[in-house]
Amino acid sequence: MSAAPAAEERSVVLEVGDLAVSYGKVEALHGLSLRVHRGEIVTVIGPNGAGKTTLLAALIGLLPLRGDLVYLGERQSVGRSVEQLVRQGMTLVPEKRELFAEMSVTDNLLLGAFDRYRAGHRDELETIDHVFDIFPRLMERRQQLAGTLSGGERQMLAMGRALMAKPRLLLLDEPSLGLAPLVIKEIFRTITGLRSTGVAILLVEQNARAALQVADYAYVLETGSISLEGPSATLASDTRVIESYLGLGGRH
Amino acid sequence: MDLQIALLLGQDGVTNGAIYALLALALVLVFAVTRVIFIPQGEFVAFGALTLASLQAGKLPGTVWLLLAMGTAIGLIECTTAVRARRFHRLPLIILINCGAPLLLAASLLAVSPASLPLLVQVLLTLMLVVPLGPMLYRLAYQPVAEASVLALLIVSVAVHVTLTGIGLLFFGAEGSRTPAFTDANFAVGDVVLQGQTLLVIVASALLIVALYLFFERTLYGKALRATAMNRTGARLMGISGDLAGLLSFTLAGAIGAFSGVLISPITTVYYDSGFLIGLKGFVGAIIGGLASYPAAAAGAVLVGLLEAYSSYWASAFKEVIVFTLIIPVLLWRSLKTRHVEEA
Numbered sequence: 001m002s003a004a005p006a007a008e009e010r011s012v013v014l015e016v017g018d019l020a021v022s023y024g025k026v027e028a029l030h031g032l033s034l035r036v037h038r039g040e041i042v043t044v045i046g047p048n049g050a051g052k053t054t055l056l057a058a059l060i061g062l063l064p065l066r067g068d069l070v071y072l073g074e075r076q077s078v079g080r081s082v083e084q085l086v087r088q089g090m091t092l093v094p095e096k097r098e099l100f101a102e103m104s105v106t107d108n109l110l111l112g113a114f115d116r117y118r119a120g121h122r123d124e125l126e127t128i129d130h131v132f133d134i135f136p137r138l139m140e141r142r143q144q145l146a147g148t149l150s151g152g153e154r155q156m157l158a159m160g161r162a163l164m165a166k167p168r169l170l171l172l173d174e175p176s177l178g179l180a181p182l183v184i185k186e187i188f189r190t191i192t193g194l195r196s197t198g199v200a201i202l203l204v205e206q207n208a209r210a211a212l213q214v215a216d217y218a219y220v221l222e223t224g225s226i227s228l229e230g231p232s233a234t235l236a237s238d239t240r241v242i243e244s245y246l247g248l249g250g251r252h
Numbered sequence: 253m254d255l256q257i258a259l260l261l262g263q264d265g266v267t268n269g270a271i272y273a274l275l276a277l278a279l280v281l282v283f284a285v286t287r288v289i290f291i292p293q294g295e296f297v298a299f300g301a302l303t304l305a306s307l308q309a310g311k312l313p314g315t316v317w318l319l320l321a322m323g324t325a326i327g328l329i330e331c332t333t334a335v336r337a338r339r340f341h342r343l344p345l346i347i348l349i350n351c352g353a354p355l356l357l358a359a360s361l362l363a364v365s366p367a368s369l370p371l372l373v374q375v376l377l378t379l380m381l382v383v384p385l386g387p388m389l390y391r392l393a394y395q396p397v398a399e400a401s402v403l404a405l406l407i408v409s410v411a412v413h414v415t416l417t418g419i420g421l422l423f424f425g426a427e428g429s430r431t432p433a434f435t436d437a438n439f440a441v442g443d444v445v446l447q448g449q450t451l452l453v454i455v456a457s458a459l460l461i462v463a464l465y466l467f468f469e470r471t472l473y474g475k476a477l478r479a480t481a482m483n484r485t486g487a488r489l490m491g492i493s494g495d496l497a498g499l500l501s502f503t504l505a506g507a508i509g510a511f512s513g514v515l516i517s518p519i520t521t522v523y524y525d526s527g528f529l530i531g532l533k534g535f536v537g538a539i540i541g542g543l544a545s546y547p548a549a550a551a552g553a554v555l556v557g558l559l560e561a562y563s564s565y566w567a568s569a570f571k572e573v574i575v576f577t578l579i580i581p582v583l584l585w586r587s588l589k590t591r592h593v594e595e596a
Contacts, residue, residue, distance in 0.1 A: 060489070062485075062488075081493070082488045082489065082491075082493075083488070083491050083493040086489070086490070086491035087491060091489070092489055094485070094486075094489065098483050098485050098486030098489060099483070099486060100478070100479045100482045100483055100486060100487075101482060101483070102482055103475070103478065103479065103482070107475055110472060110475065111472070111475055111476060111479050111487075111490050111492070112490055113472075114472060114476050114490045114491055114492055115490065115491030115492075117472050118491070124472075161490070165490070165491070
């Protein structure tokens with residue numbers, strides 16, 4: 001809808017500065033800054049409990065946050081709601097998938113386009129074809145109830161449902177969680193493929209090896225703040241990252 | 253009891269059961285989407301019936317004032333919020349929807365004499381007066397506490413119910429009203445006479461149930477309501493806000509209640525407080541369905557209607573006792589049968 005000149009190729013979609021999130025008195029994240037550009041895959045890796053899921057939940061408005069947040073060139077107010085952010089093209093694929101278990105795959109996907117439908121767009125059937133192109137498996141399963149899908153298919157459905165909203169910023173929370181290695185490979189191949197559509201992706205992962213392979217830029221999150229950042233290729237050869245997250249050939 | 257009486261009672265039971273079924277569906281819908289046990293559902297039945305009766309008697313129904321008052325209250329709240337958020341351009345629309353529309357409706361009721369209008373227009377006017385009270389009630393009473401526990405929401409429901417009953421007494425007085433039958437037609441099937449009125453109620457209820465089914469299965473808004481009932485967080489992430497789902501389900505509940513009131517008004521004399529008992533029977537039906545399954549709730553409600561009709565023949569004084577005692581074996585059976593299963 002908005003004018004997107006070619007010069008905007010490297011335009012910043014999301015810029016976060018000095019972000020802090022607390023659960024009551026406990027500070028889960030502090031002094032966190034990061035930036036995501038259009039058509040870029042940015043990953044945040046880190047161990048369990050570092051605050052990765054908290055970061056995404058706060059960004060999408062499920063948790064209150066403090067700090068500077070600029071999304072699509074607009075400073076975000078404190079009282080922003082999930083619904084407003086969805087309307088502005090931010091979509092989260094949550095760690096727990098949060099599918100509508102007793103509904104068919106097709107209905108799950110259609111609901112992904114609910115906000116666009118409400119705003120007056122009527123292109124959900126074209127978008128669903130596009131999503132079926134990306135995930136042919138969902139096409140085969142389209143009549144099946146979401147609750148009967150395998151783990152990999154559920155992840156595909158959660159991602160496909162998010163894509164139905166035609167997002168400008170896609171937040172992915174641990175897409176590899178609980179999946180078989182082959183399926184993880186497939187999911188990450190899809191994520192790489194999405195880059196060409198111009199969507200900005202913020203990928204949160206424990207599987208550092210897979211994440212660093214697909215991402216352009218990476219941050220390492222440890223106990224609530226960024227400890228390291230840089231282009232993925234640089235980080236992948238950083239001794240600290242190799243020791244803590246990649247292991248010696250990943251064999252121990 | 254011979255066959256003829258049995259069939260007559262059956263007819264009675266199915267008619268009432270059809271109305272209880274509508275109310276049971278509304279209760280299940282509201283509970284599934286908002287976790288509110290909607291005790292004031294019955295008040296919508298009473299308000300629907302009494303508003304129609306007032307219109308037919310040529311009086312200005314009191315629900316007009318309630319609509320105006322609630323509209324003004326919501327208008328004030330929304331305007332304050334908009335001014336605080338510095339969204340001044342939204343003010344005219346807020347005032348137009350919340351105050352303008354009820355005023356227009358009141359003015360047109362004063363301008364024409366509703367008693368002389370055709371029945372269908374009177375019914376439409378009744379629905380226009382009563383249905384908006386549903387979403388308004390959600391906005392005023394439930395939305396501010398939407399995240400509260402089921403128990404807190406239940407307490408709000410009790411308060412709303414008591415308030416509305418009081419308002420009903422103020423508006424419609426203590427006397428009951430009964431509207432003339434929609435139709436005098438009778439059909440003889442063998443020895444049995446089928447009343448046209450009975451058929452009308454059953455057909456209208458069935459049509460409404462089919463319409464609801466199509467809404468939930470075929471439209472994106474209906475699916476969004478089901479999605480909210482299934483997975484709140486998932487629905488929010490799709491941009492389906494709890495407020496939107498709440499307003500939508502209360503609108504449907506208001507419409508079902510008012511429509512049931514219109515249907516029941518020629519069958520029984522409705523008093524300002526009759527709604528509670530009618531709603532409660534719908535609730536028994538909904539409980540039989542476990543507050544979750546629509547077909548089971550509807551079937552349960554028809555069972556309640558039949559049980560009521562037959563028990564009024566044999567033990568008229570214990571009619572209500574028998575109906576409400578039904579809930580105990582059902583709850584026992586449910587608690588023995590139900591196992592808690594982790595959701596996917």
